[in-house]
Amino acid sequence: MHKKPYDQFRSARWFGPDDLRSFGHRSRAMQMGLSREDWEGKPVIAILNTWSELQPCHMHFKDRVAFVKKGVLQAGGMPVEIPVHSLGEQLLKPTAMLYRNMVAMEVEEVLRANPVDGAVLMGGCDKSTPALVMGAVSMGLPFIYLPAGPMLRGNYAGKVLGSGADAWKYWDERRAGHISKEEWQGLEGGIARSYGHCMTMGTASTMTAIAEGLGLCLPGASSIPAPDVNHQRMSAACGRRIVDMVWQDLTPDQIITQSSVANAVTVAMATGCSTNAIIHLIAMARRSGVPLTLDDLDAIGRTTPVIANIRPSGKDYLMEDFFYAGGLPALMKELGDKLDLDAMTVSGRTVGQNIAGATNYNSDVIRSLRNPVYGEGSLAVLKGNLAPDGAVIKPAAMDAKFMTHRGPAMVANSYAELKSIIDDPQADITADHVLILRNAGPQGGPGMPEWGMIPMPQKLLNEGHRDMVRLSDARMSGTSYGACILHVAPEAFVGGPLALIETGDMISLDIPNRRLDVELTEEQLAKRRQNWVPPKPHYERGYGWMFLKHIEQADKGCDFDFLRTEFGASVPEPEIN
Template sequence: MTRKKPADLRSARWFAPDDLRSMGHRSRAMQMGLDRADWDGKPVIAVINTWSDLSPCHHHLRDRAEQVKRGVWQAGGMPVEMPVHSFSEQFLKPTSMLYRNMGALEAEETLRAHPIDGAVLLGGCDKSTPALVMGAVSMGLPFIFLPAGAMLRGNYAGEKLGSGTDVWKYWDERRAGTISKEQWDGVQGGIARSYGTCMTMGTASTMMSIAEAWGLTLPGASAIPAPDAGHKRMAAACGRRIVEMVWEDLTPGKVMTRASTRNAVTVAMATGCSTNAIIHLIAMARRAGIPLTLDDLDAIGRTTPVIANIRPSGKDYLMEDFFYAGGLPALMKELSDKLDLGVLTVSGRTLGENIASAVNYNPDVIRTLDNPVYHEGSLAVLKGNLAPDGAVIKPAAMDPRFQVHAGPAIVADSYPELKTIITDPDYPMTPDHVLILRNAGPQGGPGMPEWGMIPMPQALLNQGHRDMVRLSDARMSGTSYGACVLHVAPEAFVGGPLALVETGDIIELDVPNRSLNLRVPEAELARRRAAWTPPAPRYARGYGWMFSRHIEQADKGCDFDFLGSEFGAPVREPDIF
């Protein structure tokens, strides 16, 4: 492998020339207390940090950035910490998904506009992983992703609690009157015991696992609990390794290939991944110039069983247990016959070399292929006249009796309207009904909020029911469960078939045959289509205005149309100096 020379460093364009412009760069670096010895002939490494006082999942990343810097200095580089959008899943309204692409654009342009040779990306909470990867891939510099890590297991009254998953479970029981206010408050205080992301296999753990399976993290990084001392050591290791990656010119195009993308999808399915993974996988792959479709994802899912026994698809364990069992290297070792082990990773070694010494310490947490949690992958893609461009469901986390189902629709055009239905104890419905929320997609939400985990209606909870078919063009939290059909595309807000459904129409769901249909004659649908009136735009100005005009549908990954790799090459850098 030909190694770069100091003169080849991108940052040298800023610091090396003996001219007026570079004198200004050097003098301003010295203004901050730096000296020529800090930058001369050394890679400048961006530590891209999503820390925020309103991001509990990333609350430790200010410290981890210091550990990354320590590693960069140790390896002979110069670290510079640079903040980007924090993606606080809990506090950001209307939804963090509205801002994923903004974060991707910010990461890309931050790297492009500064004297940066390589980057360590610090993130983990849901949208931060895809946003950072999308931006860094589009920029094309060597990078390593450092996962924030999951929080510790929750605990209340001697029971392990899983963030999100047990919130939904106990909220249903609270509404049904089977637990007290005191118990509910106990769950509230015990379910989030440390900094770090959700410790179920929600979207955060899913996306961190996908990053590792894609070869974008150092081995074992995705499952280390956030408070574990090993997480600090991993941060420093990332700092050391990225310096070497710059000298090796190990760019993302050498890691994110068709083969490694297939690995990432396969591992996602085997982990019992979040439904959100589909949107982010497609968007990330397309940024790397790799065509990935819903059909590709479904095909891999049909032949990849769920072997991670982690809530919500699994029944017993959480991410801390997964880490003690051997983490993702152990899972990939069990899955090795379905993976391309020859792909290159950011470690500089192949995937096969990375997992050669992995051990599965608990075969109940990480199952073998002949003893899976679920016989197929985590997700299934549905198509039909109600979702011509696709919809998504998580069969492993639903009541099996609803996998083949037909029932009458109850339609809500907005979340307030839905709330009226689900809080009415006397609303006329049965568990055979299909509860629909529409106008909650990429444009309609706006931003495709996690409203697809429609709470069980009070009327059915009072009768002892805990699942029913629920359908929307929204997303749901990766910590959620139930017979929820999501991501219906095209969305209702832009005139997709979901906009034409009326209360009482029969909805037909067939998960084994991957179909989702509306049992209404085509002539009647044509009449309704002609009478449909587009809703008023959600935004009249600003970022929301731009978002609404350029956001793609769920089956395309919800990226901006002008940021895809096929849109055009970035600015040729020598021209900007």
Template structure:
């Protein structure tokens, strides 16, 4: 069905089950709407649209959503719909502990149940801060109603003494300088005040920018929506257009199942590689694709990385530019046009047109920000997936943000069982460590710790003072999308469930060959068997509540870290709620 086909009738809308019948239950629904000041003309004969808003006083990335929701509401009313704002958990990447990854599935469940339990026919999803894009879309995909995603947009460039600062990436870089005693307290305080100058997400190609871009490439956003800076007036206009478009989508019955194919998610992978994406893209896009019934695997990402070069010259893969520059250079539509040969251009999107149609007229206005395919900043894609006896189910690295000499390396392991021990050790001037060693952190995976962003292990202060700024670091954790360096992440299976990472000992040698996609622990099978026989699982971190659920049902990194009971293949479809 296309938007040009006959629209649905009012009686076929989901919300009509609540409001249209002449019975006692609908009397109660209507009377309570009247209680809130609404009149029958507000909802009668109209699609009811949920605005799922992840605004809160504790989410810096979404500070403008308090106003943007009014823009969305205006668009819905203009198109003849009725808007209901439904707040959802906000998930501030900076403030929520132990990690927002722990609560991504919580947001997905909340989104699905908000949409299922309320009298709504479609939804506008307002997100952007790292886990909100996958969390919102995962829940909406499982519910299956028409939805459109409204990205928060990146913040403006940071500034310090005339230097452009990029969130995350420059914080990590200059913190190493501070630890090496090359930056004063005054310098550091000035950076704090200058690195985040407006509302919006990180303006580097971190997880937020990556996932907003992927959402557009998959088809969840209006064309160009993911690149608009949060502070730009165009963001208000785009928000209102989301409201208008979702009403049209409801009448056209443009549900995810009628729009998405496996090709849609393969477009997301190609886009991620060309952007120089966050390593977190793998975990989230796999989870999203599995919710839609078009499951991606690590092999899909690695195959794409061999074909699609990094052409977005944005930190941390690039040296100079930030997301504001990317927008002025043509934004995501221009990047997708440049990699058109790697896309399924016939894939449908929420505006009713194909991806190819959406990018047809896009142009690049700065060839240094968005490079040509034959002049990339990195010839292969942003990510690589390695396998071997240490990571049978894969370990991920971002070669485009790694020192070249570490892409083929052999080093001695220095192992830490928990993050506090690691933090204490790296500041010890007597730590026995060299730049050739491989720092190893374990018990930081999904079940071990909720998979926090501990994977960019700090370089020991002793080495920083010697001028070392990169070394190989291996863990079952994630790292921030704004991070960089020779970090091997998402090692699966994780140590907490007995993966081989649990058996590594300090002094063992580890070989890494990114070009060959290989990681190897130089310990023979007999010794590994002895170590496994002596291994005991760590105690469960949580004994009640949401943490108890998480620890027992979260899947491994290579499977997207969703809950097993939320996947499409788990049980029969959830029925519509009874209305009596």
């Protein structure tokens, strides 16, 4: 196991030399109550903890970090806990997506600047997974990802509730007058009843499944419910394993390859994944030097059926049921030769070795390829003169009658304008309309907020409708559903074709042929473009200014342009002496 000599460890450069600089490092470590026995001959393991009192998904991390430390100590390492930004999706405004890249930069620099040899990344809530992985990949140290785990099933008045998905459903029913204020408050208190991230197949569960699909988690780690004692044991196992990984010099470039990225995309599509997965997958892959594109994602999606019967793409079950059915290892075993079973993982074993003993205990929760929930993958990529660089839709979670659709546009330039349409019971809108929200993309939002799950207009709810085609350059929560076209690129704020659409223009949607068009000629679009006036930027200073100057569009993963692997030479290790 001891492949890498201790004197080649990064931490040994800080603590080992007999010179004045290392004297200072050792004496300051001793100032904290440490002694030579804590670090000599041992890997120093950074535990990046995203705990916060405003992060409900990670409220158990104070306890879990103790188990990670225990595992590191059991394996002969020195654990050091380092806090990083929590990216709590629920309370952080205007959107956690605005700060994903900031956290990725923080992770990369924290690992680079400190005397650490490997890392355990503690995350789970939506943007925390890609942020932690992107930063750690860019740094290149051995690391292992510890998912927060899904919360328990929601419950109210005998109903099993799924976070997010049921909130949207019952909110429409309340607006339609079918649910009282008292019932709504009961749902409010029962839909999220433990720590842990969303227990639907929303963005959080999608991204932790993707992390495991990439080979960055120990087998089964992404499926364990947060309150389950197995999660504590998994935390300790991650601590033990990262020590071995450092000795083995098992770095992320050996794990994240073209094959493992394809595995992760396949897993995502089979789970009925969040639309957000497309942006984060592209960003993580590109950080790893794998040039993943929207076309690659769509190609895998066309041949990968949804086999996880988990809301919102599935109808019946939640993540707790998925865990009891065998979790992600069981789903990956059902996928069989759709995966590259020779891909390496953080366990030191291949995917095939990891899932060899997996068992599917409930074939309705985890379906076979012969009996899928949905015949193609969860997501479809659309292109056309309205989205030259692409848009995304989730056919598995929408009314099938909108697979092809033609209807007039109704355009809102802001969320305030949108609300005036959806809250007006006399609005001049029909179920055939395509309701458009623009200026909500990476720059327009700013940060591309989750406004894309546009609520159904009050008028249509009163008429009994529960779905319609909605279109935006925003994102939507992974727990959402409906015929929502998202991530239109280029976004309206930078002059994409979406900026030129007018109310009444005919919009054509053809999901089988992956088309999204406005029925205007190139000459008509060019004439409108001449009259388009760019909006003023949202920020003139600070992080927001930097974000607007360097953020890439959705089809490129919304990373900063200066963080691409091809941007320049690798950052050197810090000078110690």
